[in-house]
Amino acid sequence: MEEWIKKIAEALDLEELEKIRIAIFGKKGILAKEFAKLKTLSNEEKPKVAKELNEVKIKFNELIAKKRDELEKKVLDEELKKDEIDVSLFSPYNNKGALHPVQDTLDRIIEYFVSMNFSIETGPLVEDDFHNFEALNLPKYHPARDMQDTFYFKDEKLLRTHTSPVQIRTMQKHKPPIRMISPGAVFRRDFDLTHTPMFHQVEGLLVDKKGEVSFANLKYILSDFLHHMFGEVDIRYRPSFFPFTEPSAEVDISCIFCKGKGCRVCSQTGWLEVLGCGMVDPNVFEAVGYKEVSGYAFGLGVERFAMLIHKIPDLRSLFEGDLRLLEQFR
Numbered sequence: 069m070e071e072w073i074k075k076i077a078e079a080l081d082l083e084e085l086e087k088i089r090i091a092i093f094g095k096k097g098i099l100a101k102e103f104a105k106l107k108t109l110s111n112e113e114k115p116k117v118a119k120e121l122n123e124v125k126i127k128f129n130e131l132i133a134k135k136r137d138e139l140e141k142k143v144l145d146e147e148l149k150k151d152e153i154d155v156s157l158f159s160p161y162n163n164k165g166a167l168h169p170v171q172d173t174l175d176r177i178i179e180y181f182v183s184m185n186f187s188i189e190t191g192p193l194v195e196d197d198f199h200n201f202e203a204l205n206l207p208k209y210h211p212a213r214d215m216q217d218t219f220y221f222k223d224e225k226l227l228r229t230h231t232s233p234v235q236i237r238t239m240q241k242h243k244p245p246i247r248m249i250s251p252g253a254v255f256r257r258d259f260d261l262t263h264t265p266m267f268h269q270v271e272g273l274l275v276d277k278k279g280e281v282s283f284a285n286l287k288y289i290l291s292d293f294l295h296h297m298f299g300e301v302d303i304r305y306r307p308s309f310f311p312f313t314e315p316s317a318e319v320d321i322s323c324i325f326c327k328g329k330g331c332r333v334c335s336q337t338g339w340l341e342v343l344g345c346g347m348v349d350p351n352v353f354e355a356v357g358y359k360e361v362s363g364y365a366f367g368l369g370v371e372r373f374a375m376l377i378h379k380i381p382d383l384r385s386l387f388e389g390d391l392r393l394l395e396q397f398r
């Protein structure tokens with residue numbers, strides 16, 4: 069008896085406990101043997117011994133049930149421990165998401181102009197000839213249309229080649245004054261290290277009464293904006309041509325890689341072209357029926373900004389969705 073109580077108490081797992089239970093209660097178990105001995109006892113002894121044996125049986129049952137509960141709880145605890153997540157544990161996988169560098173750059177651009185009280189306007193990606201070209205002083209057969217390789221649909225519609233049609237749509241919808249930017253995707257038939265068929269531009273347009281908007285105003289805001297984006301850089305305005313602005317300029321910043329000394333990125337010139345701009349051509353105002361107004365406009369490529377800010381050598385890599393690139397912008 070004592071020996072078996074000890075065995076039950078020392079059982080290490082449920083399997084061992086079951087073996088002990090069979091050794092006690094089984095057909096050939098110790099209790100069966102003891103009960104069998106009853107036959108050999110005298111009629112006076114029998115009830116006494118039988119009563120004792122039954123008490124022992126109940127006692128063993130209780131001891132085994134108690135031990136089983138204990139062992140089952142142990143198993144459960146071990147299982148729970150196995151499934152436990154240690155949130156403080158170091159993980160070699162760091163899957164935190166981040167904004168795509170183009171979106172991040174676009175957000176910074178928008179943030180600046182919104183802080184300068186520009187509204188955000190949008191327009192359709194599938195445009196018509198009037199908004200994308202005609203109203204922007206690019207009549208049919210104008211040689212400047214060759215500047216942009218256009219995706220045309222069969223029904224004379226096209227994928228907008230720049231965000232400038234949103235200038236036209238906004239002026240058609242609203243009376244002056246206008247103070248807007250228009251961020252969005254544009255499309256051109258181009259594909260190489262620095263060109264993809266789809267990219268993003270931000271257009272800017274400011275219109276007010278005649279004589280109230282000057283080239284100096286344009287220079288001020290663009291220079292302030294470029295310092296906001298690129299920090300301490302030199303800025304120069306180079307005469308250029310756009311059909312929808314007159315006079316027009318392209319804006320360069322001193323090369324942020326070589327600090328103007330000349331390197332591969334700036335083609336040894338020391339300058340990087342980052343913006344197109346100018347005073348809105350009177351023909352554009354005429355196309356939307358605006359009278360007695362003056363204004364400036366500008367346009368920039370978001371990917372170009374992102375590439376310069378993050379030193380990304382190949383524009384195409386921005387659109388491949390390769391996590392090895394994207395993971396670098398967390």
Ligand code: PHE
Pocket residue numbers: 229230231232271272310313344345346365366367368
């Ligand atoms: N639309 C021009 C382009 O796509 C950029 C631009 C916009 C230039 C507004 C001047 C004024 O190249």
